[in-house]
Structures are given as structure tokens and as C-alpha cells.
Amino acid sequence: MRIAQQSGERIDRDRPVVFRFGETRIGGYEGDTFGSALYAAGLRTFSRSFKYHRTRGLYCCTGHCPNCMMTVDGVPNVRVCVEPLREGAHVKEQNVWGKLDLDVLSITDKVGGPFTPVGFYYRTMIRPRRAWPLYEKVLRNLAGLGRVDERGGHSRRYDVEHRRARVLVVGGSDAGRAAALAAAREGPGVVLVDEGPRRVSELTGVEVLTPARALGIWEGGLVPVDCGTVLYRYRAERIIVATGALEQPIVFPGNDLVGVMLPSAARRLIRDFSIQPGERAVVLGADEPGLEVADDLQEAGVAVQRVVDLRETPVRELEAQRRRGRVRALLVDGEEVACDLVVASGGRQPAYSLLAQAGARVEFDSELGVFVPTTLPPGVEAVGTVTGEGLQKIDVRPKHAGRGKCFVCICEDVTTKDVKRAIAEGFDSIELAKRYTTVTMGPCQGKLCQLASIRLYAQEVRAYESDLGTTTARPPWSPVEMGLLAGRHFEPARRTSLHFRHEEAGARMQWAGPWKRPYAYGERPEDEVRAVHESLGVIDVSTLGKILVEGPEAAALLERLYPNRFADLRPGRIRYGVLTSDGGRIMDDGTIGRLSEELYYVTTTSTGADSVTAWFEWWNAVWGYEAEIVNVTGALAALNLAGPQAREALQRLTEDDVSDEALKYLDAKPLEVAGIPCLALRIGFVGELGYELHCPSPAAEFLWDRLVGDGARPFGLEPQRILRLEKGHVIVGQDTDSESNLLSAAMSWLPKLDKDDFVGKLAVEHFAEREPLERLVGFVMEDGVVPAEGAQIVIEGYPAGRITSARRSEAVGSVIGLAWLPVERADDGTRFEVRVDRRLLGGRVKSGPFYDVDGKRMRS
Amino acid sequence: MSFLLSCPHCGPRPVDEYAFFGEVTRRPEKSENGSPSLRELTEYVYFRDNVAGPQREWWQHRTGCGEWFLAERDTRTNEVLSITLPEPSRKHL
Ligand code: FES
Ligand SMILES: [Zn+2]
Numbered sequence: 001m002r003i004a005q006q007s008g009e010r011i012d013r014d015r016p017v018v019f020r021f022g023e024t025r026i027g028g029y030e031g032d033t034f035g036s037a038l039y040a041a042g043l044r045t046f047s048r049s050f051k052y053h054r055t056r057g058l059y060c061c062t063g064h065c066p067n068c069m070m071t072v073d074g075v076p077n078v079r080v081c082v083e084p085l086r087e088g089a090h091v092k093e094q095n096v097w098g099k100l101d102l103d104v105l106s107i108t109d110k111v112g113g114p115f116t117p118v119g120f121y122y123r124t125m126i127r128p129r130r131a132w133p134l135y136e137k138v139l140r141n142l143a144g145l146g147r148v149d150e151r152g153g154h155s156r157r158y159d160v161e162h163r164r165a166r167v168l169v170v171g172g173s174d175a176g177r178a179a180a181l182a183a184a185r186e187g188p189g190v191v192l193v194d195e196g197p198r199r200v201s202e203l204t205g206v207e208v209l210t211p212a213r214a215l216g217i218w219e220g221g222l223v224p225v226d227c228g229t230v231l232y233r234y235r236a237e238r239i240i241v242a243t244g245a246l247e248q249p250i251v252f253p254g255n256d257l258v259g260v261m262l263p264s265a266a267r268r269l270i271r272d273f274s275i276q277p278g279e280r281a282v283v284l285g286a287d288e289p290g291l292e293v294a295d296d297l298q299e300a301g302v303a304v305q306r307v308v309d310l311r312e313t314p315v316r317e318l319e320a321q322r323r324r325g326r327v328r329a330l331l332v333d334g335e336e337v338a339c340d341l342v343v344a345s346g347g348r349q350p351a352y353s354l355l356a357q358a359g360a361r362v363e364f365d366s367e368l369g370v371f372v373p374t375t376l377p378p379g380v381e382a383v384g385t386v387t388g389e390g391l392q393k394i395d396v397r398p399k400h401a402g403r404g405k406c407f408v409c410i411c412e413d414v415t416t417k418d419v420k421r422a423i424a425e426g427f428d429s430i431e432l433a434k435r436y437t438t439v440t441m442g443p444c445q446g447k448l449c450q451l452a453s454i455r456l457y458a459q460e461v462r463a464y465e466s467d468l469g470t471t472t473a474r475p476p477w478s479p480v481e482m483g484l485l486a487g488r489h490f491e492p493a494r495r496t497s498l499h500f501r502h503e504e505a506g507a508r509m510q511w512a513g514p515w516k517r518p519y520a521y522g523e524r525p526e527d528e529v530r531a532v533h534e535s536l537g538v539i540d541v542s543t544l545g546k547i548l549v550e551g552p553e554a555a556a557l558l559e560r561l562y563p564n565r566f567a568d569l570r571p572g573r574i575r576y577g578v579l580t581s582d583g584g585r586i587m588d589d590g591t592i593g594r595l596s597e598e599l600y601y602v603t604t605t606s607t608g609a610d611s612v613t614a615w616f617e618w619w620n621a622v623w624g625y626e627a628e629i630v631n632v633t634g635a636l637a638a639l640n641l642a643g644p645q646a647r648e649a650l651q652r653l654t655e656d657d658v659s660d661e662a663l664k665y666l667d668a669k670p671l672e673v674a675g676i677p678c679l680a681l682r683i684g685f686v687g688e689l690g691y692e693l694h695c696p697s698p699a700a701e702f703l704w705d706r707l708v709g710d711g712a713r714p715f716g717l718e719p720q721r722i723l724r725l726e727k728g729h730v731i732v733g734q735d736t737d738s739e740s741n742l743l744s745a746a747m748s749w750l751p752k753l754d755k756d757d758f759v760g761k762l763a764v765e766h767f768a769e770r771e772p773l774e775r776l777v778g779f780v781m782e783d784g785v786v787p788a789e790g791a792q793i794v795i796e797g798y799p800a801g802r803i804t805s806a807r808r809s810e811a812v813g814s815v816i817g818l819a820w821l822p823v824e825r826a827d828d829g830t831r832f833e834v835r836v837d838r839r840l841l842g843g844r845v846k847s848g849p850f851y852d853v854d855g856k857r858m859r860s
Numbered sequence: 861m862s863f864l865l866s867c868p869h870c871g872p873r874p875v876d877e878y879a880f881f882g883e884v885t886r887r888p889e890k891s892e893n894g895s896p897s898l899r900e901l902t903e904y905v906y907f908r909d910n911v912a913g914p915q916r917e918w919w920q921h922r923t924g925c926g927e928w929f930l931a932e933r934d935t936r937t938n939e940v941l942s943i944t945l946p947e948p949s950r951k952h953l
Binding site: 219220222617618620621623625757762763765 | 862875881888890898901922926928950
């Protein structure tokens with residue numbers, strides 16, 4: 001099927017390439033595309049159409065239509081006409097039940113099938129309602145293109161790269177190359193993006209990307225360029241669009257048959273791949289380039305049966321006749337011309353989509369009979385035929401008479417009948433008709449069907465195209481793989497400096513916000529709880545946010561950020577603090593230690609470090625206190641050593657005095673532990689005597705090893721949750737949400753309303769005037785079942801509240817938790833019911849800590 | 861949104877490097893006439909002008925230098941009309 005070498009052919013006949021098509025081995029040459037190699041091997045039917053399963057063959061050979069889509073190495077919807085041949089690749093046809101040449105579903109085409117007319121789903125499948133899932137299943141199988149390889153998800157690696165260009169030229173046409181060269185003479189930073197497949201030769205001073213597709217033009221000169229597995233996000237100062245013009249189909253019955261193609265396809269097959277596209281051809285053209293292809297065909301040995309210049313011969317009736325889905329003859333005004341190839345072009349339309357997306361106005365040029373861009377947005381230029389320059393007037397009938405299906409849109413299988421039906425049903429604007437018929441919504445994104453559909457529409461409603469306008473052009477300009485938009489698959493995790501110690505100890509790691517943290521080390525978190533209660537445990541709390549606030553006005557700043565007081569905190573002491581918004585809602589909490597007159601050490605929740613830092617900085621941008629805010633979360637690790645033996649254990653590792661007199665409950669003190677400089681915070685989050693040791697991250701493993709070596713049992717997040725719940729300690733974000741305020745969340749003691757000002761003060765004052773509707777309370781379950789977090793609380797048959805935390809506590813001897821209840825139901829001892837699966841189980845409100853009620857143990 | 865925004869320190873950078881903190885609001889304050897009403901407070905906390913046109917708003921160069929600054933931006937076109945550093949004031953002390 002190959003003909004003698006053409007001047008400028010792209011294939012290298014000395015380098016054969018072999019690949020697999022289904023079960024067959026097929027050979028081609030280096031420089032071929034999968035499409036050209038398959039065509040050369042005799043394949044004519046490349047796919048089945050979207051809705052009617054009609055046979056389709058190479059149509060544009062430029063990567064614009066849906067006809068040659070196949071699955072290549074597991075990637076669906078690859079346009080094989082432009083996909084370079086790869087040795088050993090595996091190509092499969094798609095959208096086919098059976099074989100390409102005999103598709104069982106194509107009866108939907110012959111019998112007119114129930115699934116055919118446009119709007120069919122909307123009108124027919126709405127009743128009976130319960131049958132829809134079944135319909136949907138059937139329809140999903142019938143329609144659609146390609147199939148995602150669910151297992152192959154991560155087999156390809158995609159990357160996103162940010163780049164800059166002074167001048168970005170889209171399109172390697174003559175005008176595009178000239179513009180790139182001219183720009184390159186003015187300086188570096190010129191990039192030219194071309195779709196290929198024909199290589200743009202080297203241009204001095206220009207970086208040429210090919211095959212590559214510019215997907216759109218966004219504000220700020222952002223142009224994402226699809227290069228296969230890399231997406232370049234270009235920022236360009238100047239964007240020059242030279243996308244040229246696109247040959248347009250002629251609308252006639254049978255215009256989608258295998259063997260009907262655009263001149264671009266015939267020309268490419270001949271010139272680039274040296275393939276004779278058929279035996280006998282008819283050429284229909286409406287402009288010079290569309291007619292000149294007859295010469296190429298002749299030279300390639302094709303018998304050109306007839307050349308119809310539509311400008312001179314206004315043909316009325318045109319009909320392609322078929323045999324087994326392929327064209328066998330063309331009926332031209334009653335005269336039958338036998339052929340296996342129809343090369344038909346209705347003239348060329350500027351490829352203006354990118355410009356339209358960028359904000360250009362697009363208007364119908366009645367001189368040319370096509371849409372052209374008129375005003376351009378700043379920073380965007382257009383050169384060459386995309387402006388309409390050099391085009392000839394399109395003067396072809398919007399549709400030709402004849403029998404059989406006549407396609408306006410081959411992607412979505414929309415026929416002229418469908419468009420007429422939409423108009424008859426009242427879709428009287430072009431945008432509505434588009435949504436109803438789905439014309440222009442397929443893979444070509446209107447490249448081959450927008451003009452045809454608007455012209456047909458204009459004819460049917462007797463309007464001018466210029467009055468109808470176009471439908472909105474939206475990115476992407478050409479189909480793009482989802483993986484490319486997503487970029488490389490990775491989920492960044494924050495790990496503490498003790499991460500690998502946890503893994504070595506067999507911890508089950510879990511996500512906690514952006515962090516990875518140990519859930520527990522053994523099978524039973526309860527054992528770790530018991531160790532903390534009875535002897536000694538240690539937990540990695542490096543994930544706590546740690547912020548230094550330092551300066552002569554550090555105290556004043558904190559005093560105004562927090563509802564409670566920090567100016568009167570004595571150096572060396574710690575106080576619990578909760579941040580509220582100006583709406584009075586709880587945002588974050590933590591401990592604040594005053595290390596010296598001008599230095600405070602603030603801790604936040606594990607997910608709050610960044611947002612609290614930004615919050616502090618923002619308020620100080622407003623107020624301007626003389627204080628520096630430094631986030632030291634990553635620089636410092638923190639270990640909480642807790643349990644009745646904590647003091648002795650700590651004393652064994654330090655020469656500093658850690659007696660209760662020297663380091664009281666809520667004291668902050670610098671210590672040297674095992675030779676490591678630490679800041680010790682004596683606090684009791686888990687309810688036992690405990691010391692949070694904050695030390696430089698690089699020293700954390702050493703300190704951890706010493707503590708564990710000395711008998712402290714590592715405990716994880718789950719045991720910690722049980723321990724804090726036993727104390728009734730609230731976790732902000734777990735037990736509170738964006739609606740919670742201090743008064744309802746049982747912290748009415750915290751805000752100091754006699755302070756001059758603090759963030760949230762006005763709101764808290766207003767809250768204080770009214771009784772809250774809900775309150776956060778503790779509870780005990782009656783029969784030992786642990787309700788799910790978020791479980792509904794039911795009172796007298798109505799939903800009345802929700803559980804936020806619940807755990808079984810061995811130390812308390814029952815299932816305990818925290819819940820939001822209506823205020824009138826929140827008194828101690830009040831009974832309520834919780835929905836657990838389908839049952840209602842009883843619980844009772846219990847105020848105060850469940851364990852060590854007077855806090856003796858943590859103060860001991 | 862893909863426009864470029866100029867950090868007062870770092871110059872023009874893609875907008876994804878910044879955190880947006882909404883339009884500039886006026887925080888109600890106590891005066892001789894007493895506390896602001898619940899209405900004034902609610903307006904400040906929950907209501908925004910949401911103008912179609914030039915708007916003064918807060919931005920932070922979050923993944924850059926961290927600076928908070930004010931930008932005047934036309935919300936219809938994303939054209940940035942001016943960039944300023946805030947002038948702190950401790951009113952209501
Ligand atoms: S023939 Fe490949 S996209 Fe049209
Ligand atoms: Zn900056």
C-alpha cells in the first residue's frame with residue numbers, strides 16, 4: 001500500500017517498528033503514527049461511533065476528530081492518527097462489541113433503535129422512576145468513548161512544570177514561524193508550540209515544542225501546554241496565536257462513512273507517510289486548497305473520478321452510498337460515481353477557540369461566510385489565517401438533499417434531523433440547542449461542527465448567522481488526559497523527627513491532618529492507657545504547633561488575641577488559652593508559657609500551626625505591636641512523658657531540680673535532659689503527672705531512646721484520646737465546630753470580659769446576654785455500647801443533639817463521651833437516647849471529669 | 861483565577877502563592893455612646909459588600925515571604941490597581 005518515496009516523507013524505511021493491534025502484529029516505520037501504520041496495513045474502519053455505532057475511518061488525520069480513537073497501552077481515547085508509533089505497543093479498538101467490522105450494536109443505527117433521537121433520555125426514560133438505574137446501566141454501556149483502565153491508574157507518571165516565556169507562539173504555520181523568528185531577533189525567551197504531527201524545522205533562537213497542544217489562555221498570560229506526560233504551565237508576556245484555519249466538513253447524507261475524509265487526511269497520508277489513500281476518488285471542494293488535493297491523489301496513483309468545484313457547480317443533491325459501512329459510490333445530483341474515497345471540504349474556518357477563550361470577540365464575517373476574531377484582549381495577538389486573512393468565501397449549502405443519515409456533528413452523532421427536532425421543540429437559541437442536541441460538545445469541541453451547526457440552524461430558523469453568534473468557547477482546546485491535569489500522584493505527608501522510631505516499634509501509622517502519627521503500638525490501645533495510669537508512658541507530640549512571640553509588646557499582643565489574660569502571667573508559668581474569631585467562635589486552643597518578660601511560647605493544635613501563625617501575623621499587621629511572631633513547629637520536637645513515675649524518670653536523666661517545688665503544675669522551665677536542652681512544660685492533658693519536653697528536632701530520637709530505654713512505654717494517638725476523654729478535655733475541631741463558642745462549650749470561665757478588648761469580645765458579650773441553645777456535656781452510656789462519633793441523640797422521637805467523642809474507659813469502668821445537647825436537657829443526670837445502628841440506647845449526662853475528678857493526680 | 865499579584869517584597873508572582881483574606885472591613889468599636897449594637901457586629905462579622913469593581917482586600921504572600929498587604933483589585937477583571945503595606949493602628953486600646 002506504500003507508494004514510491006515522496007519528497008519530504010516522514011517515515012524512515014530503514015527502521016521498521018512492530019506493534020500489536022488486538023492479536024495481530026503490525027509493522028510500520030519509524031516516523032509513522034499508529035494510524036498511518038494501520039492504514040498502510042489495510043485497516044479502514046478505525047472506530048465505532050458514539051451513539052449509533054456506525055463504522056468510522058480516518059477523517060482529519062490531524063488529531064481533531066473522534067474517529068481514530070483507540071486504546072494504546074491501556075490509555076483510552078488516543079487519537080492514533082497523530083500518536084507516534086512505538087515499538088512493542090499494544091493497540092486496541094474501543095467502543096466495539098464484537099469486531100470493528102461487525103459491531104452488534106450497530107443495529108441501533110439500522111432499525112433506528114430506541115436510543116437514537118436527540119433528547120430521547122430526557123423524554124422517555126423518566127418513567128417509571130425506579131427503572132432508571134437499569135436504564136442508566138444499559139445506556140452507560142451503549143454510549144461513551146473508551147474505558148478507563150482502573151488498574152493502570154498509576155502506570156504513567158505525569159508532571160507539571162512552571163515556565164516563563166517572553167513570547168509564546170501557538171501554531172507552527174508559516175505565519176506562526178515567521179512571528180517566532182521575528183520575536184527571537186528581539187531577544188531570548190521565545191517558545192513555539194505546534195500540534196504536529198509534521199515537524200516544525202529548527203528555528204534559530206526559538207524553543208520549539210512539538211507535538212504539543214496549548215490547552216487554553218487564562219488571565220495573567222497563563223497557557224498550559226500539553227506535551228504528553230508533562231504539562232508546562234507557561235506564563236507569557238506576549239501570546240501570538242497562529243492556529244490557522246480548519247477544513248470544514250460538507251453536510252450530506254453518508255458524510256460520515258468510512259472513505260469520506262477531509263483533504264488534510266488524504267494529503268497527510270500521501271505526503272507524510274507515502275500511502276495511497278484509495279483506488280478511486282471523488283473530490284468535492286469549495287476553495288483552492290480543497291480542490292488542489294486532486295493533484296496529490298493523482299500523483300499517488302488514485303484514479304480521480306470526478307472533481308466538483310462547489311463554487312461553480314452548486315450541487316443540490318449529494319449522497320454517499322455504502323457497502324458494509326464503507327463508501328462505494330457518490331450520488332451527485334442524480335449521477336452515480338463509483339468510488340472508495342470521497343475527499344470533501346466545505347472551505348476553511350479560522351481556528352479561533354483559543355482567542356475566544358482569552359476574551360476576543362468573534363463575529364460572523366458575511367464576506368467570508370465564517371466566524372472571525374475581531375477585537376483581541378491585551379497581550380494576545382493573532383497572525384495568519386486565524387484572522388481570516390487569505391481565506392476564500394464559503395458558499396456551500398448548509399445541507400445537501402439525499403437519503404440516509406446526514407451528520408452535523410460526528411463526535412456526538414448529531415444529525416440534521418436532530419437539529420431540526422430541537423428547533424421544533426422550542427430550543428430557540430443556539431446555546432440551548434447546543435445543550436439539548438450536544439452538538440459541539442464532543443471531543444472536537446466544535447472544530448468540525450460549530451460552523452456547520454450554526455449555518456444549519458440559521459437556515460432552519462431563517463436568521464442570519466451574524467445574529468445567532470457562536471456558542472461559548474471553553475478550554476481545553478483539545479482533549480487532555482485527566483492525569484496530566486492532576487500532575488504527579490503524590491500525597492505529601494508531614495513526619496515528625498521520631499517517625500522512624502514509631503515504625504520500628506511497630507506502630508500503626510494514621511493520618512492526622514497533614515501528619516502521620518502512631519495510632520497505637522500494640523493491638524490493644526487500652527494497655528498503653530493503663531501504662532500511663534499506672535506507671536509511665538511517652539507520646540510524640542511534635543505535631544503541636546509551636547510559635548514564639550517575642551518583643552516589648554508581646555504581652556499586649558497576646559492579651560488582645562486571646563479572651564483570657566496573659567499580661568499578668570508570671571515568667572515561668574503556663575496558662576491554657578482558646579482563640580476565638582471576632583464572631584466569638586472557637587478557632588484553636590493550646591498552652592501559652594511565658595518564658596521571660598518579653599518571650600512567650602505558644603502551642604496550638606496539630607493542624608493549627610500555620611493558620612494560627614497567619615492569624616497572629618494578620619492581627620499584628622492591623623495593630624502593629626512591637627512583637628515578632630516565629631513559627632518554630634518544625635524546628636522543635638516535643639515528647640510528653642506522663643504517668644505516676646514521670647518525675648522520678650525525669651530526675652534520673654537530669655541534674656536540674658524537678659521536684660514538685662522546683663517544677664510545679666503549669667510551670668515552664670528550661671532543663672537539660674540526658675544532655676539535651678529542653679523546655680519542660682508541666683501540663684496534664686492526659687490526666688496524670690506529666691512533662692512536655694520540647695527539644696531541638698535533631699535531638700528527639702536520642703531523647704526518645706533514653707526515655708524508652710528507661711522504661712517509658714510509647715503510647716499512640718488512640719490511647720491519648722481515651723486518656724483526655726477520661727478527663728473531659730475538649731479537642732477543638734473534634735468536639736467543637738465552627739458554630740461553637742466558649743459559653744456553650746463549657747468554658748464560660750475563660751473569657752475575661754473586663755478586658756478592654758480581645759478578638760471576639762463583642763460577640764462573647766452578646767452571647768453572655770442570652771442562654772445558649774446547646775451545651776457541650778459529658779455522658780456515660782447505660783449499657784456499654786460505644787456509639788459512633790457523630791451519632792444522633794434522640795429525645796422523644798426527635799433528633800436533638802449529637803455525639804462528638806465516645807470511648808470505652810477501663811479506668812472509669814464504662815463508656816464515656818462528649819455530646820452536644822439542648823440546654824434544657826443538659827443538666828447532670830438527664831437521660832437521653834442515642835441512635836446506634838437501628839437501636840436507641842440510653843445515656844446519662846455527667847458533668848465534670850470522669851477520672852480523678854479533683855485533678856490530684858496531674859498536680860501530684 | 862490565574863492572575864499575577866505583586867508582593868511588596870517579592871514582585872509579581874502567580875496568585876496561587878498568596879492567601880486571600882477577604883475585603884477590608886471596619887471593626888466596630890466601643891465609643892462614648894457605648895458598645896456597638898448586635899446589628900453592627902453582625903454586619904462586620906457576616907456581611908460583605910461583594911462589589912463588582914475595585915475592592916480593597918487583604919492578601920498574604922503565604923508560600924513566599926509571608927507579608928500581609930492590601931491590594932486594590934477590580935473583581936470583574938482581576939486587574940490589580942494598587943498594592944500597599946498596611947498602616948497599623950491600635951485604636952481602641
Ligand atoms: S482521524 Fe485522527 S483525529 Fe481525526
Ligand atoms: Zn513576598
